[in-house]
Amino acid sequence: MTVTQSRVEKQHTPWYKSLRRILTTTHHTEIGMLYFAFSYIFLIVGGLFALWMRWELATPEGNVVDANFYNSLFTVHGTLMIFFWATPVFFGFANYMVPKMIGAPxxxxPKLNALSFWLLPVAAALLLIGWPNIGWTGYAPLTVIQPDIGVDxxxxxxxxxxxSSIIGSLNFIVTIWRLRRPGINFSNMPLFVWSIAVTAFIIILAVPVLAFGLTLLLLDRNFGTQFYIPEGGGDPILWQHLFWFFGHPEVYILVLPAxxxxxxxxxxxxxxxxxGYKAIAYSTVLIGVLGFGVWAHHMFTTGMSINALAPFMLMTMAVAIPSGIKVINWEATLYGGKIRFNTPTLFTLSFIGTFIVGGITGxxxxxxxxxxxxxxxxxxxxxxxxxxxxAISQAAFAATYYYFPHFTKRMYSETLGKVHFISANVGQYLLYIPMLAxxxxxMPRRYYEYLPEFQGLHAIATFGAILIGVGTIIFLLNLLISWKKGPAASPDPWDAAKNGMPDFMGEAMNEVEAQRHG
Amino acid sequence: MTSVRYVEWGTIIGAAILFAYIGIASWFTASQFEAQAQEADITIEVRARQFAWEFIYPDGTRSAELHIRAGQTVKLELISEDVIHSFYLKDFGIKRDVVPGRVNVLTFTPMKPGEYVIQCAEFCGSGHSNMRAMLIVE
Incomplete structure (x- = not known):
């Protein structure tokens, strides 16, 4: 009885207005929203650090910040964007959508789910307060001899x-295996659920290796062991193997949900x-498996013999093929489709285009x-x-626009969405093509000062970064204002159910069944 | 088979052939690069430390600049005194990490006289971006 009463009350005051409710919620949609709020906050923070760096790089001399501060900026920017933006934003989507897609309550x-979210702010606080300056890859022995507590x-x-990621992943694996409603199986399960299942397996296989490497580093720094120090018989290359054995699958942890x-x-x-449902589903699995055999392509210049490196070169090229299969199947879906030029479609198209450019440069x-x-x-x-x-962030933007009417029951502003699209895409090519050049x-990376001959391209890149920054601010303002004041959206905003593809398959099947019995 | 299937398989097989070609070409180029190491005219020791390069010639002279005669095949023995650095000659397109605890070897033959900048390409601390030296080919 009390449960029904609290449900009724909840509709009067939204859950996010009660601090107690925010801290104690275990409901998947609410935790999903917390993940969104968290990751978008850190997108802004990481983006500001990026702009700060670009401002410094507009001129060859180091004249905005000092070298150590600059080093901290790129370290924290990298770590933030990977662990506190790109990973959690898709955990947010997964939280909100996976149960609805497989028809689970x-x-x-649910409590472990809340735990895996609430570990994130703690981790983010440690990173920001620590303000390390070792690069997000933290190469030993620099990380061992760096005296700051920030590295610890x-x-x-x-x-x-x-x-947090391991707990979350185990939760998703168990949920996908145990809570699928009858009628949803591995041959018709939504492709997003497929990608989350594969991603969860990659996380539980790759992240413990990182944890092991980090533990050795912690011991080296604080307890006098010498795993990464050659004087004591250790080897700095060991860190690179452990880090990249995690680090490259991490790329797929980010891209597969996208x-x-x-x-x-x-x-x-x-x-x-x-x-090509099957081709997309199986290529997801194939990417997950092949992704574990490419890590040493980050180590081609370490002096390892060519014979040891060649298999990694072949695997790196092999993993591009399942990615290409996906692209072809998306294009085949577009072929003969009725393309509507609204914001989520534009971002979906730019995802495919940029993924091709980014993938080929890889x-x-x-x-x-x-x-x-x-x-x-x-x-x-x-x-x-x-x-x-x-690719990855624009997929998150596309999905944010697409699901925004579901999340808030309101519609965002199409015009501002298109302004965001133009600034993000013009900005990114102005920023990243000069970087390629x-x-x-x-021009080596992680340089705080550089040779004057590079200034022209750096200036263009800085301009592109500012354009992206402006677009992102417009995007977030659009979301925040539309959340409060936007026009009401229909329950089927994109006519998905009308076209026979309801947004949340499991939930739709549950509703049909409820109507039949009730 | 629909036309999409033909496109799909055509792309997959085409990409595989292209990748196989890139792989074989890379293999031969890289092997050639390693084989060169056998037959050097001069061996120079390179010492990298935060944040400077030092070059030690066979006769024991030390210098902060690398002097080589054009057409001479030079073998560099890369030694780090502290953290990982990377010896990068952008004009030659070559790079080799300088890793503490091991001696990496880099062999090349500069042909055109001139001055070339040597940069550190592996992040090594606060002075990383200033860790430069000159290669002077005479």
Whole structure:
């Protein structure tokens, strides 16, 4: 009886207006919203750090901040954007959508779900207070000899965020296996659920390796062990193996949910069922498996023998093929579809386009002799930003626009959405294409001052970054204002159910069944 | 088979052939690069430390600049005294990490006289971006 009463009360005051409710909620949609709020806050924080760096790089001399502060900026920017923006934003979507898509009432372990969210603010606070200056890859032995306590806080922050991801992933695996309603199985399960299942397996296989490497680093720093110090018989290359064995699958941890969500919204936006369901589902699994065999392509210049490196070159190229299969199937879905030029469609299209550009610039670097020139230059920076901002973040933007009417029951402003689209896309090419060019010309990354000959391209890049920043502010203002004042949205805002593809398949099936019995 | 299937398989097979070509070409280029190491005219020791390069010639002279004669095949033995650095000659498109605890070798033959900048390409601390030296080919 009391449960029904509290449900009724909840409709009068929204849950997010009660601090107690925010802190104690275990409901999957509410935790999903908390993940969104958290990750969008850190998108702004990380973005401001990026603009700060771009401002410094507008001129060759270091004249805005000092070298150590600049080093902290790129360290914290990298760690934040990966662990506190791109990962949690898709955990947010997964929280909100996976139970609805498989027809479950909630995740299997709602309290653990709350725990995996609430570990994140703790980790983020440790990172920001620690303010480390070692680069997000934290290469030993620099990280061992760096005296600041900030490095220890960075290690603990990653430990906590890793724990959070592992708990969350186990929760999703159990939920997807145990709570699917009858009629939803592995041959018709929504593709986003497929991608979350594969991502969860990658997380529980890759993150413990990072945790192990970090623990050795913590011991080296504080308890006199010498795992990464050659004087004591250790080897600094060990860190790189452990870090990249996690670090490269991490890329797929970020990109697979983005691909999954695009595979959900694209067919609904163009009113045509997804082409090649099986090919997309199996290529997700294939990427997950092959992604574990490419890590040493980050280490082509460490002096390892060519014989040891060649398999990694081949695997790196092999993993591009399932990614290409997905792209072809999305394009086949577009072929003959009715393309509506609204904001989520535009961002979905720009996701596909940028993913191709970003992906191909990645294949360049798989060639070992090419990588001798490009390793640790701005080419690498341009490449992975095209993937992380141009593809992954834009998939998150597309999905945010698409599901916004579901989340808030209101519609956002299309005009502002299109302004955001134009600024994000013009901005990203102005920012990242000069970075690719700078890399080809030989500008190493993580430089606070640089040779004057590079200034022209850096200035263009800074201009592009400002454009992206303005677009992102417009985007967030659009969301916040529309959340309060936007026009009411229909329960089927994109006519998805009308076209036979309800947004949340499991929930729709549950409703049909309830009507039949009731 | 629909036309989409043809496009799909065509792309997959085409990409696989292209990748196989890139792979084989990379293999031969990289092997050639390693084979060069056998037959050097001069061996120079390179010492990297936060945040400077030092070059030690066979006769024991030390210098902060690397002097090589054009056409001479030079073998660099890269030694780090503290953290990981990376020896990067952007004009030659070559780079090799300088890793404490091991001696990496880099062999190349500069042909054109001139001055080239050597940069550190692996983040090594606060002075990373100023860790430069000159290669002077005479």
């Amino acid at each position: 909630d995740l299997y372990y 806080m960075w290690i603990l922050s990653l430990h906590i965020v890793g724990t 691909m999954g969500i695009i595979s959900e919204i694209l067919p609904r936006l163009v009113k045509r069922p997804i082409y 294949v360049f670097q798989a060639g070992i002799p090419v990588d001798f020139h490009l390793q640790d230059t701005y080419f690498v920076v341009g490449h992975f930003h095209l993937i992380l901002f141009g 700078l890399g080809l010309l030989g």
